[in-house]
Amino acid sequence: MSDEQSFDQTDPLIGLLVDERYRVVRRLARGGMATVYIAQDERLDRPVALKVMHPHLADSQDFVARFRREARAAARIVHPGVVSVFDQGVVTGQGFLVMELIDGTNLRQLLRAQGAFTIPQALRYASDTLEALRAAHRMGVIHRDIKPENILVPTDGPAKVTDFGLARAASEVSMSSTGNMLGTVAYIAPEIATTARADARSDIYSVGIMLYEMLTGTVPWAGESPLQIASHHVADDVPSPSASQPWIPREIDDLVAALTAREPASRPADASEAIDLVARTAAAIPAELASRRADVSPGERNDGTRTSALNTEVLSAQFTRPLPPSVPTNAATVHTSAPNLSVAAAPPSRAPRRVVLWATLVALLLVAAGVGGSWWWTEYGPGSYLTMPHTTGRPLADVQAELQQLGLPSVVDEEFSDDTPAGSVTRSDPEDGASVHKRAEVQLYVSKGVDMRTVPSVVSLPRDEAEAALSEVGLQVGAISNAYSEDIPAGHVLSQGTPAGSAVRHDSSVDLVLSKGREPRSVPRLAAMSAEAAKNAVEALGLAANVAEAYSDTVPEGQVISQQTAEGSTLYRGDQVAYTVSKGPEKVAVPDVVGRQRDEARAALEGAGFTVQEESILGGFFGTVRATDPAGGTMLKKGSVVTITVV
Structure with a gap:
């Protein structure tokens, strides 16, 4: 049996119906902050990914509050490169997220399988990641933990970024309680390591480190301790990929240097500028290098994915002096210390071709920017949002018809209402007049009519829980009596006067018989x-x-x-x-020692718990046991006397 199968058999969440909606099917993966399960959304009949936070995080009320806040922020990001967040809540005291289930793998597993990527492959994944970050940053959401594990690679379509905001929620709680900042240290930006503050440029730095790893097969400074790696991020420039793989061209070195500049002001100002840098670099890569990759054996990698707690006060104290200037993005400056400057110089005869190439590239980028801007406006920008119509108090059919005219799908739930007639909408999400994305799903709640209450089953519950269960549905506790019970613990409900499932008025009371426990x-x-x-x-x-x-x-x-x-x-x-x-006295069998030497026979008999007496024939010259009394095999009490005859 595999570890995964063994875990599934003992995991209490397997088979559980979470939030009366998500049936947990099996465990998919386990990480530093959460365990991911595959679940079935029984309301919409679709598979989803259920991410349940680890119990030690649930103990912190601060984390739970921040987790909910960050989950709401992540749910607002609508982009093909971002794993969608559908729902969030709490199960067994632990926060959970319901997310889009991606059919595919992640960059970490892909890197382990391939060792390293080709330049076009690495630039494509970096560009996909930056596209997703651009959408998130526009919503004011900073990821803070970009690394290969958080980049999912579907079987089709662009790479998708997941876990927006979770690193921030965990880090803020760790900072407030211990002064430590949590993060995957191999990809952490210098400003996060020293101050725990992050902005869009911090995510761009992590993309640069990830690009270095995708091309060389390892992260910078691999093999050192987390504190040493963090110190390198703060005090040292990220090494050029060509220092590890000399065949990597200068354009890649320049790109990595720009994305991982130590000073945030020296990096691209935002993800859009970083995407432009990646596009220009991709266009400048020689065709003969397109299929080449670092010679790294699959599976033999030094991954830098350990999540560590870093004390930002300690790091700040180590770097109180101004940092050295970060590596400039100008190509000529970046390579002033390179051993072979002639490689960077283009032959004069190619200058006209480069001018034409750059002019064509700029023209294409302008056209792409115009088309892309129009597409973004209508798909993700202000032009993609509608205003919710008035829904409250209106008949369900009328509201659904108006939503259908706007192109908005809806999901209906029922609830009791003392004020709204049966069949009319009590509330909606989004609410009346709110902005809603044109592809969003509207949740409608419809009145079931008069507010009758269903009596819950309170048998076997402790008294306080039974009273709470009745109070939760608006019912009162009536007369209370007591009786012995062999099955129901003392103080728990032995029986209830009104059967469970009965429909009663909301002002009714339920009589209870409490157990006095076992006689x-x-x-x-x-x-x-x-x-x-x-x-x-x-x-x-x-x-x-x-x-x-x-x-x-x-x-x-x-x-x-x-x-x-x-x-x-x-x-x-x-x-x-x-x-x-x-059982009476204990008896043991007398060992058969005939033919053995005197000392050996004594040892065997005394070891069995008997007292030994000796009789000699001819003075016992040969020292050999001729007979025993009683004979071997006789059952005697321990301590009995056995006489040996020695020749």
């Missing part, structure tokens, strides 16, 4: 009784006999030697009374 029984004295008499005495009280046997040299066989459950102890029907019955 007590006093343990009798069993010493010196026969085994049968002791058993009868125990079972007559409704108790169970738990009989052990032991040898005894003093108590006759079949009588009680001792009782482990003390006389007079209070037990309850079905409880066990433990006592020990004598």
Whole structure:
């Protein structure tokens, strides 16, 4: 059985219906902050990914509040490159997210399978990631934990970024409680390491580190401790990819240097500018390098994905002096110390071709920008939002017809209402007059009519929980009485006056009978009784006999030697009374030592628990045992005397 199968058999969430909607099917993955399950949305009949936060995070009220805030922010991001967040809530005290289930793998697994990527492949994934970050940054959401694990690669379509905001929620709680900042240190921006503050340029830095890893097969400074790596991020420029892989061209070195400049002001100002840098770099890569990749064996990688706690005060104290200037993005400046400057210089005869190439590229980018801007305006910008019509108090059919005219799908739930007639909408999400994306799904709540209450089942519940359950549906507790019960613990509800499931008015009350617990029984004295008499005495009280046997040299066989459950102890029907019955004296077989030498025979007999006496023939000259009394195999009590005859 695999570890995954074993986990599924013991995981209490497997098979659970979460929030009366999501049926947990199996575990998909486990990370530093959460476990991801595949679940079935039984309301919309579709598979989803259910991410449940680890229990130690649920203990922090600050994390739960920040988690909900960040989940709401992430849900506002609508983009093909962002894993959609559908819902959030709490299960077994742990926060959960319901997200789009992606059919595919992630960059980490892909890197392990391939070792490293080709330049076009790495630039494509970097561009996809930046496109997603651009949409998130426009909504004011900073990821803070860009790394290969958080970049999903579907079987078709662009790469998708997941886990927006979760790193921030965990880090803020860690900072407030311990002064530590959580993050995957291999990809962390210098300003996060020293101050825990982040903006869009911090995510761009992480993309630059990820690009370095995709091309070289390893992260910078791999193999060092988290604090050393963080110190490198703050004090040192990220090494050029060509230092590890000399065949990598200068344009790639320049791009990585620009994305990972130590000073945020020296990086691209936003994701859009970074995307332009990636596009220009891709256009300048020589065709002969398109299929080449670093010589890294698949699976033999030094991944930099450990999530670590870094004390930002310690790091700040180490770097109180101004940092050295970050690597400029100008190509000529970046390579002033390169060993072979002539490689960077283009032959004069190619200058006209480069001018034409750059002019064509600029023209294409302008056209793409115009088309892309129009597309963004209508798909994700202000032009993609509608105003919710008035819904409250209107008949459901009228509201659905108006939503259909606007192209908005809807999902309907029912609820009781004292004010809204049956069949009319009580509320909607988004609410009346709110802005809604043209592809969003509207949740409508429809009145079921008069507010009758269904009596819940409170049998077996503690009194306070039973009262709370009745109060939750608006019912009162009526008369309370008490009775013994062998099955229901004391203080729990033994029975209820109104059957569960009954429909009653909201001002009704429910009578309860509370259990006094099990009827007590006093343990009798069993010493010196026969085994049968002791058993009868125990079972007559409704108790169970738990009989052990032991040898005894003093108590006759079949009588009680001792009782482990003390006389007079209070037990309850079905409880066990433990006592020990004598098996008589213990007997063992006399070892057969005939033919053995005197000392060997003595050792064997004494080891079996016997006392040895010796008789000699001819003075016992040969030292060989001729006979024993009793003979070998005879059953005797331990301590008995065995006589050996020695020749």
